[in-house]
Amino acid sequence: MTINNVDLDSVVGLANAITDDPDNAATRWNATVVWNGGFRSESRVRDFDPVASDEPTGLGGTDTAANPVEQLLGALGNCLAVGYAANASAAGIAIDSLEIELSGHLDLHTFLGLKEGHAGYSSIQATVKLTSDATEEDLELLHAKVTSTSPVGHTLARPIPVSIELAEATSASAVA
Amino acid sequence: MTINNVDLDSVVGLANAITDDPDNAATRWNATVVWNGGFRSESRVRDFDPVASDEPTGLGGTDTAANPVEQLLGALGNCLAVGYAANASAAGIAIDSLEIELSGHLDLHTFLGLKEGHAGYSSIQATVKLTSDATEEDLELLHAKVTSTSPVGHTLARPIPVSIELAEATSASAVA
Numbered sequence: 001m002t003i004n005n006v007d008l009d010s011v012v013g014l015a016n017a018i019t020d021d022p023d024n025a026a027t028r029w030n031a032t033v034v035w036n037g038g039f040r041s042e043s044r045v046r047d048f049d050p051v052a053s054d055e056p057t058g059l060g061g062t063d064t065a066a067n068p069v070e071q072l073l074g075a076l077g078n079c080l081a082v083g084y085a086a087n088a089s090a091a092g093i094a095i096d097s098l099e100i101e102l103s104g105h106l107d108l109h110t111f112l113g114l115k116e117g118h119a120g121y122s123s124i125q126a127t128v129k130l131t132s133d134a135t136e137e138d139l140e141l142l143h144a145k146v147t148s149t150s151p152v153g154h155t156l157a158r159p160i161p162v163s164i165e166l167a168e169a170t171s172a173s174a175v176a
Numbered sequence: 177m178t179i180n181n182v183d184l185d186s187v188v189g190l191a192n193a194i195t196d197d198p199d200n201a202a203t204r205w206n207a208t209v210v211w212n213g214g215f216r217s218e219s220r221v222r223d224f225d226p227v228a229s230d231e232p233t234g235l236g237g238t239d240t241a242a243n244p245v246e247q248l249l250g251a252l253g254n255c256l257a258v259g260y261a262a263n264a265s266a267a268g269i270a271i272d273s274l275e276i277e278l279s280g281h282l283d284l285h286t287f288l289g290l291k292e293g294h295a296g297y298s299s300i301q302a303t304v305k306l307t308s309d310a311t312e313e314d315l316e317l318l319h320a321k322v323t324s325t326s327p328v329g330h331t332l333a334r335p336i337p338v339s340i341e342l343a344e345a346t347s348a349s350a351v352a
Contacts, residue, residue: 001275004214004216005213006212006214006215006236007214007233007236007237008236010233010234010235010236011235011236011288012235014235014284014288015288015289015290016235018284018285018288020288022285024284025284025285025288026281026284027278027281027282027283027284028248028270028279028281028282028285029243029245029246029279029280029282030249030277030278030279031242031246031249031253031277031278032249032253032275032278033250033253033254033256033257033275033276033278034274034275034278035260035261035271035273035274035275035276037180037181037261038181038182038183038261039182039190039242039257039258039261040179041253041254041257041258041274042243042254043247043249043250043251043253043254045242045244045246045247045249045250046246048241049209051189051227051242051247051250052345053250053254053257053258055258056260057183057186058186059186059190060182060183060184060185060186060187060190061183061258061261064238064265065224066207066219066221066222066224066227067205067232067254067258068251068252068254068255068258068327068328069205069216069223069251069255069327069328070205070206070207070221070222071219071221071227071250071251071254072248072251072328072331073205073206073207073219073221074207074209074219074221074227074229074247074258075208075219075244075247075248075251076244076254076338077207077217077219077243078209078217078218078219078229078244078247079244079245080209080340081209081211081215081217081229082215082217082229082231082237082243082244083287084211085211085213085214085215086215086236090289093180095211097211098210098211098217099208099209099210100208100209100211101206101207101213102207102208102209103205103206104204104205105202105203105204106203106204106205106327107201107202107203107246108190108194108201108202108203109198110325110330111203111259111325111327112187112190112191112201112325113191113263113265113266113321113325114191114194114195114201116324118330118334119324119325119326119327119329119330120291120326120327120328120329120330120331120332120333120334120336121327121331121336122336122337123336123337123338123339124336124337124338124339125338125339125340125341126338126340126341127341127343128340128341128343130342131235131344132259139222139342140342143255143340143342145289146340147340148295149286149287149288149289149295150287150295150296151244151245151282151287151295151296151297152245152248152296153295153296153340154178154286154294154295154296155245155248155296155297155332156296156331156332156336156338157296157335157336157337158294158296158335159333159334159335160296160298160299160332160333161298161299161300161301161333162252162299162301162302162329162332162333163299163300163301163302163327164298164301164302164304164319164322164323164324164326164329165250165301165302165303165304166258166304166306166315166319167303167304167305170236174196
């Protein structure tokens with residue numbers, strides 16, 4: 001069955017495979033970022049074209065692409081879109097259109113070294129605009145399901161162990 | 177002064193403007209995500225070209241782009257690249273090359289509705305490969321500075337209030 005252009009059989013098949021063997025739920029995801037000078041870099045995922053990153057000129061960049069904190073908001077919105085599409089399809093709800101506006105507040109003091117403390121977003125808001133002929137009640141249930149199962153949403157809302165290691169600081173003095 | 181192609185004057189100017197008026201540190205960032213059917217969507221930031229998102233076929237997608245949790249890793253890597261470039265430049269360290277490998281483990285049970293609990297990454301690792309003729313000691317200091325001031329790093333490592341609202345669930349029954 002296909003609804004919302006979602007291949008539901010594939011999702012159900014994966015859920016069944018995980019029920020048969022819970023180890024199938026353990027996934028690992030990867031990305032590689034290459035610095036291109038200045039505040040420009042690019043992220044590479046599998047065989048897809050690299051996605052560019054830069055900072056606005058007011059922050060010292062050359063303003064050629066969305067910056068990392070904007071990319072983070074995009075990742076959240078894309079994750080929520082998958083969540084709505086998947087759960088709506090499972091519930092038999094056809095989505096006519098779906099648009100998500102994301103916004104976050106960030107105090108630059110810590111990033112700029114002017115204060116110690118929290119360098120990240122102080123809060124993030126997402127506003128979901130969804131049109132469908134489902135009832136308000138069904139849409140509220142859908143919304144509750146999506147927000148309680150969002151991988152990116154939970155990664156942002158909860159503390160995650162983030163380990164950052166300097167593995168190969170090859171310096172001339174070290175190799176001399 | 178330009179080092180690493182970083183416009184340091186611009187960064188220093190911003191820091192000075194914030195010292196003069198702390199309100200200048202308050203920034204707001206935005207993105208809009210538009211659903212394109214199935215698990216495909218795109219994020220739009222300012223006037224830049226939209227960036228596509230999809231899921232692998234095993235997860236019910238059509239595998240045309242990196243998925244949201246991969247994008248999240250990319251955002252972290254790009255943020256760290258800016259942090260190294262900015263802090264190295266401020267310290268007079270020239271970076272020859274910089275590449276960051278990112279990886280995260282995610283258990284799919286919650287996303288697929290098979291269990292309640294944490295749907296996000298259980299942990300994220302970043303491995304930084306940096307070449308420079310700076311001393312190991314200077315590079316370790318640089319590393320410590322970057323990890324203690326990373327906006328995306330802190331957003332992931334710490335709990336952030338994430339509010340997700342269903343604003344316009346325009347349904348046929350509601351407008352009838």
